[in-house]
Amino acid sequence: MSSRIEQLIDEIEEYIDSCKYQAFSNSKILVNKDEIEELIRELRVKTPDEIKRYQRIIQNKEEILNDAKARAEQLIKDTTIQRTELISEHQIMQQAYAQADEVVTAAHRQAQELLDRAVMEANEMRLSAMQYTDDLLAQVESIVTGSIQTASADYENLIGHMKQYQEIIASNRRELIPMPEELEGTGSGVGTSGSVSGQKEDLELM
Secondary structure, eight states: OOOOOHHHHHHHHHHHSSSSBBBOOOSOOOOHHHHHHHHHHHHHHHHHHHHHHHHHHHHHHHHHHHHHHHHHHHEEEEEEHHHHHHOOOOGHHHHHHHHHHHHHHHHHHHHHHHHHHHHHHHHHHHHHHHHHHHHHHHHHHHHHHHHHHHHHHHHHHHHHHHHHHHHHHHHHHHHHOHHHHHHHHSSSSSHHHHHHHHHHHHHHHO
């Protein structure tokens, strides 16, 4: 069963694939700022929960390892007690030594095998959880980086358009202000007013 982070990554990828390209561009797309921010916001909220879940998995494996150590120590302790009881019987002293040594050796071997298996399983689970978490964070980082680049490109385009509009407005304002020669040639306020009025209409048509 996939995690919520994987689902969110799939949704972000599907959303990006569904976005339209900018005019005259095959690489830049138009995104809805609210929608992409909502997906990224939920991704940011869910990521700590996923990391905590894998931390709990690692902690559980450590508990298993500690339990295995405790069982091994108890097994050795019980075996030692059994060996002491065996050799305490004078009638079967030699047999008790042999049996006790065999039991202790077997107990040590079983304890070591149990510890080795528990350590190996705990390490495998720890590495798997760390790798999976790192892969998720790498995907999140890639998506955030792409979103930042897209937002920066959109902002630069907007500034370019605004500068063009600023130049047009400044040009129109300069046209509204009559030159001194024009003021001397009009001879009346009516002509000047009519000229300014006509230039204002040109500005509105721009």
